[in-house]
Amino acid sequence: MTNRQISSLSPSPAVPSQVLVASNIDWGVTIDAYLLGAARIGDRYAAQAYFDLSGNTEDGMTVVTPPVTLLFRKDEFVMLRSVCGKDHYVIVTEQGKG
Known part of the structure; x- marks a missing residue:
């Protein structure tokens, strides 16, 4: 069995409530x-x-963004845009903050 097959047998972690709010x-x-x-x-x-x-990652997997810039803050969340302008991300929680 490959690692991908093994990981597909494991249930995805529950989506944190903060992610649902964002x-x-x-x-x-x-x-x-x-x-x-x-x-x-x-x-x-x-x-x-x-x-x-x-579609390349399952919920809860660790990723690294491409180079990004901060666009704005909304409530406790931060919106980022990739330098190339194609991708948008929202930081729900940040290490060392709050």
């Missing part, structure tokens, strides 16, 4: 992923991703 906000653009426990690394973030539109 996903119900009208951001004005399509959000490519919601990031939980985000840690900034230069102009990128590593985080657990939820509702990833790429």
Whole structure:
């Protein structure tokens, strides 16, 4: 059995309530992923991703964003856009904050 087959047998983690709150906000653009426990690394973030539109990751998997810039804050959330302008992310929680 491959790692992918084994991981597909494991149930996905429950989506945290904070992610559900952030996903119900009208951001004005399509959000490519919601990031939980985000840690900034230069102009990128590593985080657990939820509702990833790429289809490459399951909820709760760790991802690294492409280079991003901060667009704005809404409540306790932060919206990011990739430098290329194609992708949008929302930081739900950030390490070392709050």
